[in-house]
Amino acid sequence: DIQxxxxxxxxxxxxxxxxxITCQASQDISNYLNWYQQKPGKAPKxxxxxxxxxxxxxxxxxxxxxxxxDFTFTISSLQPEDIATYYCQQYDNLLITFGPGTKVxxx
Amino acid sequence: QITLKxxxxxxxxxxxxxxxxxxxxxxxxxxxxxxxxxxxxxxxxALEWLALIYWNDDKRYSPSLKSRLTITKDTSKNQVxxxxxxxxxxDTATYYCAHSVVVVTDFDYWGQGTLVxxxx
Numbered sequence: 001d002i003q004x005x006x007x008x009x010x011x012x013x014x015x016x017x018x019x020x021i022t023c024q025a026s027q028d029i030s031n032y033l034n035w036y037q038q039k040p041g042k043a044p045k046x047x048x049x050x051x052x053x054x055x056x057x058x059x060x061x062x063x064x065x066x067x068x069x070d071f072t073f074t075i076s077s078l079q080p081e082d083i084a085t086y087y088c089q090q091y092d093n094l095l096i097t098f099g100p101g102t103k104v105x106x107x
Numbered sequence: 108q109i110t111l112k113x114x115x116x117x118x119x120x121x122x123x124x125x126x127x128x129x130x131x132x133x134x135x136x137x138x139x140x141x142x143x144x145x146x147x148x149x150x151x152x153a154l155e156w157l158a159l160i161y162w163n164d165d166k167r168y169s170p171s172l173k174s175r176l177t178i179t180k181d182t183s184k185n186q187v188x189x190x191x192x193x194x195x196x197x198d199t200a201t202y203y204c205a206h207s208v209v210v211v212t213d214f215d216y217w218g219q220g221t222l223v224x225x226x227x
Contacts, residue, residue, distance in 0.1 A: 095167060101153045
């Protein structure tokens with residue numbers, strides 16, 4: 001099974017800060033990596049698919065990059081509404097794994 | 108407009124079998140490439156993928172839970188059913204169903220989730 005790690009597990013940043021989250025796969029997954037945002041009490045929301053493609057309607061301050069085993073998710077200018085937990089998710093041979101999540105707070 | 112909604116018991120006893128139904132609209136599970144998956148989230152913990160079924164009846168399961176899970180579809184009713192046997196308190200979680208497309212295997216539309224508590 002492919003394991004996913006995320007770092008950091010939590011972070012606090014100021015409004016307007018650039019925020020970066022990393023996700024690492026235990027083996028090469030090409031670009032088969034998606035990112036989700038989950039706010040408390042809500043279902044997750046897809047933000048980025050195939051490592052770097054912005055889902056329709058998602059603000060352009062969100063971006064993703066990477067391939068192989070190492071991936072990065074970036075919020076270019078943190079906004080108050082971005083307070084949430086962010087998860088990466090890989091798919092390999094149609095088996096799926098989520099990362100442990102990164103909780104983002106406002107400092 | 109794609110919508111999904113989970114339904115089923117809110118409380119099950121240990122060792123019982125859980126049956127959850129996902130009723131959806133706005134797409135058909137007979138359309139090539141379309142799938143519906145189940146994901147759960149214990150309180151305060153991370154998301155965990157459980158199972159996925161595709162338009163062609165291809166089924167995938169989480170390796171760690173495969174022996175306990177069965178996923179089926181009823182295309183005429185626009186429903187996907189997940190059964191999980193031998194429930195345990197550690198299976199207490201919010202269970203979500205979500206729409207997927209095989210090309211990217213992301214979950215782009217989600218139900219609101221249903222909290223299932225396992226307790227005697």
